[in-house]
Amino acid sequence: MTIRDVAQEAGVSTATVSRVLSGRRPVSPDVAQVVLRASDRLGYRVNVVARSLRTQATGTVGMIVPHISNPFFPAIVEGVERELTGDDRQLLLCDSQGSADIEAARLSALLSRQVDGLLIISCDAVTSLSNVQRAAAAVPVVQIDRSVTGCTTDFVGTDNEVGIRLLVDHLIEAGARSFALVSARPTTSPATARLEAYQRVVAATGTAGAERVLLGDFSFEWGTQAGRRLVTGPLPDAVLCGDDVIALGLLGSLRDAGVRVPLDVLVTGYDDIGFAGLSNPGLTTVRQPVSQIGAESARLLRARLTQTDGPTQRRILASTLQVRGSTGRA
Amino acid sequence: MTIRDVAQEAGVSTATVSRVLSGRRPVSPDVAQVVLRASDRLGYRVNVVARSLRTQATGTVGMIVPHISNPFFPAIVEGVERELTGDDRQLLLCDSQGSADIEAARLSALLSRQVDGLLIISCDAVTSLSNVQRAAAAVPVVQIDRSVTGCTTDFVGTDNEVGIRLLVDHLIEAGARSFALVSARPTTSPATARLEAYQRVVAATGTAGAERVLLGDFSFEWGTQAGRRLVTGPLPDAVLCGDDVIALGLLGSLRDAGVRVPLDVLVTGYDDIGFAGLSNPGLTTVRQPVSQIGAESARLLRARLTQTDGPTQRRILASTLQVRGSTGRA
DNA sequence: TGGTCACGGGCAATCGTTTACCGAACGGGA
DNA sequence: TCCCGTTCGGTAAACGATTGCCCGTGACCA
DSSP states (O other): OOHHHHHHHHTSOHHHHHHHHHOSSOOOHHHHHHHHHHHHHHTOOOOHHHHHHHHTOOSEEEEEESOTTSTHHHHHHHHHHHHHHHTTOEEEEEEOTTOHHHHHHHHHHHHHTTOSEEEEOOSOTTTTHHHHHHHHHHSOEEEESOOOTTOOOEEEEEOHHHHHHHHHHHHHHTTOOBEEEEEEOSOSHHHHHHHHHHHHHHHHTTOBOTTOEEEEOSSHHHHHHHHHHHTTSOOOSEEEESSHHHHHHHHHHHHHTTOOTTTTOEEEOSBOOGGGGTSSSOOBEEEOOHHHHHHHHHHHHHHHHHSOOSOOOEEEEOOEEEOOGGGTOO | OOHHHHHHHHTSOHHHHHHHHHOSSOOOHHHHHHHHHHHHHHTOOOOHHHHHHHHTOOSEEEEEESOTTSTHHHHHHHHHHHHHGGGTOEEEEEEOTTOHHHHHHHHHHHHHTTOSEEEEOOSOTTTTHHHHHHHHHHSOEEEESOOOTTOOOEEEEEOHHHHHHHHHHHHHHTTOOBEEEEEEOSOSHHHHHHHHHHHHHHHHTTOBOTTOEEEEOSSHHHHHHHHHHHTTSOOOSEEEESSHHHHHHHHHHHHHTTOOTTTTOEEEOSBOOTTTTTSSSOOBEEEOOHHHHHHHHHHHHHHHHHSOOSOOOEEEEOOEEEOOGGGTOO
16 A cells, blocks of 8 residues: 555556645645545555655654653653654654663664654763764754763753752751751762752751762662661751652651651652652652653754754753652641 | 665675675675675664665554553553563554544554554553554554453453452451442453452452442542542441552542541552552552563564464463552551 | 746656575586 | 586665656736
8 A cells, every 4th residue: 555556546646646645745626635535545544664765854753761660751751752742753762771881772773763853861971971972963862851961962951959959948947957868879960960959058058967968879779778777877857869769768768767757857859750749748849840841852852853053952941849748747 | 874885885785785784695704794894984874764664664663551651551661662672673652641532643653654563552442442453454463451342462461350359358358348449430441350350359258348439540630539539428448449549649638538547448559550669558459560561562562573373362460469558567 | 929937747766775686606416 | 518506796676755857738928
C-alpha cells in the first residue's frame, strides 16, 4: 500500500497524491476530492520512513533521562509528550541509568535514527560533557533540569538558590536554629547548586550546620541510610533533603528509629513529586513546575527546529514552597 | 556523510562498505580493515532511516501506556526499555491519557512510523478493541497488564484472582470479618478481575461486604474521595483498594478524618509501587513483578519479530503478598 | 491576434541504504 | 588444457516518499 497505489486508484500521478496529502502545493478541489476518496478507500497511511529519507526530517525527538523510575522524570516526560504530540512529533525515550557510558550509547542510537532534536537530562555535569557536545554538534539540543559545565545549549530549569532560601526561611520561621543537609554528591548542576545554596544561606542567617552535610545520591536507599546515620548523633532542628525521594527514605528510617517528625526534627524535600503529600507527615518541599518544565523544553526545541540560529535561551521557571506536616502543621 | 563517502575514502564500492559494516556477507579481511579505518576516520554513522526504508524494518517498537505519571507504568517501561536496548531496538513511547481516541491517534502515528511491533497497555477493555485489532493487523502486538475483550494477542500479566485471595486470606488471619472494596470501574481487565475476585472470595469465606463496593478510577483523587465517603458510615474491618495509588489517597483522607490505620480499619493496596512502603503506616499490598512484566513483554515481542507464526502466548507471572503496617504489623 | 502569466498536473531525480545479479579471478579435477 | 565451482567485489535497482522542472491550458490584456 503505497502512494503509487493511491495514484493508480485515483487516476493521477504520485506527485499529485503527495501534494494532496501533504498540502505542500495547491491542487484543484475536485482532483483533491478524488485523491482523498481513493486514499481512504484503500486505507492508505503515509510511510513516514520514506518521507523522512526524502525530507531529511523524521518528526521525532529523542529524550534521555537518568532514571525513568524516579517520578520526577516521568512528570517532565509527560509535559514534553503532551506538547510534542500537538504538532505531531513523537518521543524516542531512553534511560541512561545514571551512567555516562550508557548515555553515550543511547545518544548514538538516537542520532543514527536521525532524530530532529534532543532533550537531555544529563547524568553527570562533567562526564556528560562530551555527550552533550556531540549531540549539540548534530542537532538542536535542550538541556533540562541539569546542565553540563562547559557547553551551552538551550536550557530549562529552576532556580535552586531561591528554592533553598524558601526552605531555610520557612524553617527558621518554624523555629529551627540548626540544620543538616542530606543530598546527592555535587555531580549534577542541581545537586551542586543546592549544596552551595545551603551552605551560603545557612551561613548567612547565622544559624548552625552550614558544614553539616551528608552526600550520597538521589535515592530512597541513600535517604534511609542517611537517616540511620543522623540519629546516631545529636539531631539538628531541621534536615533539608536534596530531593523528595531522599526525604521519603529519611522519614522512613527516622520513624523506625523512633524519631518523631515534626516534633523532634523538621524535614523538607525538593521537587514535590506526587507522593510528597502522601507520606505521614506530608512532606514540606519546593514544588517544581514539572509539566511546565517539560512543555517549555518542547517549545524551545520546536523554536530551534523551525529557526535554528539565535542566542541560546535559558529559561528559569519559578518554584514555590509547599508547606506540609513535616515542618509543623498537620 | 554517507556510505558513498566512506566508499570513496576506502577506494571500494558502496556495496562493499555496506557489507563490511553490516556483516551481512563475508568480505576479505584486508578490505574490511581498510573500510573500517576509512569509516571511523570520517566518523561515519549509518543512517537508520535509509536502512529502514530498504530493509522494511525500523528497529523501533511502539509502546502506549494510559498514564505515564502513574508509577506502575514507568516501572514496566523501565523493564521493557532495558530488555529492548539489549538487541538495540528503541522505544517510541506514547501516553494515551486514558482515552481511546487519543490512543487511536497515537497508534496511527506509530504505525505510520513503521514500528516493528507494539506493546499496548490499553485504556479500555471495550473501546480499545478496534485499536488493538488495527494494531494487530499491521504488526506483532503484545498486550500488557490489561487485555481487551475480543481480540487475542500475546499477553503478559498477573493473576488478579490469586492476588485478591492472598489479600483476603491475610486480612482474615489478621482478624477482619467485614470488608469493603474501593477500586476502579470495571472498564479494564484487571479492574474487572479484581472486582469479581473480591466478590467471589469474600462471599466464599462467609464474611461480610461482598457487595460493599465503591468504584471510581485508579487515582489519588478517587481514593481520597472514597475515603471521605467511607467514614460517613460504619467502617468495615478492612478496606481493599484496587491499586496502591487509590490506597494512598484513601490513607490520607482516613487520617484526616481521624480514623487510625490499622487500629480502626485495615487497608490494602495492589501493585506495590515504590511508594507503597513509604506511607505511614506502610501499605500492605500485592507485589507485581513489574520489571519482569516489562522484560517478558519485550522478549515475547522479540520472539514474534523473528518468527511471526505460532499460537498466541499468555504469560501469567506470579504476584506475592507484601505485608506492611497498614494491616497490623509496624 | 499575439504575448504573458498563473495554474495545475506529470516526469523523473533524489534521499542513503541494501541486495539481486553479474562477472573476474582463481583453484582443482578430469 | 578445459571446465566448473567458489569467492569476492562491483553495478544498479530497489525501498516509498517529495519536489525541481517542465509543459499544456486558459485567462487576461494590449
